[in-house]
Amino acid sequence: MKLDWRLVMVLVLSLGLMVGCEKDDEEDAVVGTFSDLSTYMQDNGLDLPAQVASGWVKAANAIVDTNTYTIPGYTVLDIRATADYNAGHIDGAIDASLGNILADAEANAAGTNGYLIVCYSGQSAGHASMALRLMGYTSTVLKWGMSGWNADFAGSWNNNAGHDNGNNAAGNANWVTTAAPALETYDYPDWESETTEGAALLVERVEAALADGFQAVAGYGAEGVMENLANYQIINFWPESDYLAFGHFDGAYQMKPISLADDEVAAFDPDMTTALYCYTGQTSSTATFWFNVLGYQVKSVKFGVNTLNYDALYDAGKPTWHGPEDYDYVVEG
Numbered sequence: 001m002k003l004d005w006r007l008v009m010v011l012v013l014s015l016g017l018m019v020g021c022e023k024d025d026e027e028d029a030v031v032g033t034f035s036d037l038s039t040y041m042q043d044n045g046l047d048l049p050a051q052v053a054s055g056w057v058k059a060a061n062a063i064v065d066t067n068t069y070t071i072p073g074y075t076v077l078d079i080r081a082t083a084d085y086n087a088g089h090i091d092g093a094i095d096a097s098l099g100n101i102l103a104d105a106e107a108n109a110a111g112t113n114g115y116l117i118v119c120y121s122g123q124s125a126g127h128a129s130m131a132l133r134l135m136g137y138t139s140t141v142l143k144w145g146m147s148g149w150n151a152d153f154a155g156s157w158n159n160n161a162g163h164d165n166g167n168n169a170a171g172n173a174n175w176v177t178t179a180a181p182a183l184e185t186y187d188y189p190d191w192e193s194e195t196t197e198g199a200a201l202l203v204e205r206v207e208a209a210l211a212d213g214f215q216a217v218a219g220y221g222a223e224g225v226m227e228n229l230a231n232y233q234i235i236n237f238w239p240e241s242d243y244l245a246f247g248h249f250d251g252a253y254q255m256k257p258i259s260l261a262d263d264e265v266a267a268f269d270p271d272m273t274t275a276l277y278c279y280t281g282q283t284s285s286t287a288t289f290w291f292n293v294l295g296y297q298v299k300s301v302k303f304g305v306n307t308l309n310y311d312a313l314y315d316a317g318k319p320t321w322h323g324p325e326d327y328d329y330v331v332e333g
């Protein structure tokens with residue numbers, strides 16, 4: 001059978017058009033990026049300074065009803081392991097988890113004051129609370145976690161802070177009082193999403209950050225920042241006066257505030273793990289989750305400078321671990 005060359009040419013041209021269209025579709029595909037998320041967050045009041053303003057954390061003695069040892073007005077979500085929840089929890093608290101915090105909030109209506117997130121030390125609660133706040137919920141961290149509720153749960157703070165256990169930077173050459181190095185500027189995190197719609201993009205990023213779990217690093221020791229300075233970009237989340245007065249990791253940058261609006265986030269290196277720290281590790285944990293959502297590799301330094309230079313903070317009246325309350329709790333089973 002003899003082929004008609006005209007038919008062959010039609011087939012070839014048609015195939016070429018199809019392939020060309022597919023390539024055009026690929027090249028023209030719209031993807032969501034850091035810039036889309038940043039714009040949405042700024043437009044909707046979700047920049048970091050607003051999220052760590054007053055009211056995001058509450059001490060137990062400021063909200064407890066000492067007649068019933070409950071916390072009126074809040075839906076209390078306890079994100080510790082279920083076994084620890086069963087061994088003792090605040091009366092009325094709901095067994096929840098960091099990874100499922102959005103579903104836990106959806107399943108339990110908020111109190112008039114919103115949700116109160118409880119963990120062991122008040123640090124992983126910062127992650128959970130920030131996730132809820134970014135999703136439009138009213139959420140607060142219980143300061144010091146269950147450590148601050150009763151001495152039976154105070155081990156994590158007692159073992160890492162205080163006059164006996166909180167001065168691990170003493171005499172270490174990597175803890176200095178020198179001036180801060182000049183900030184550098186980096187590109188933004190390079191990630192893409194199939195959606196450019198701001199609300200959907202934020203949900204996607206929050207869920208991904210929750211799936212990654214609690215992002216923290218010990219402040220000292222073989223696995224910590226102190227003995228591995230070169231492994232981290234280090235950010236001190238303090239005013240400059242405290243940065244100089246109480247010391248800091250050698251080479252740490254000093255930054256406060258940090259925002260999208262003023263582009264301070266450009267000082268964070270998206271290709272390196274950043275160790276972010278504060279006085280207690282509670283603010284830095286809350287901020288860490290916010291950075292993780294944006295695509296930065298930030299980890300919070302657990303217990304902050306309470307575990308490194310406690311005495312100096314204490315003497316100056318800065319936020320320091322003061323020991324637990326003596327509030328009743330309930331046991332399951």
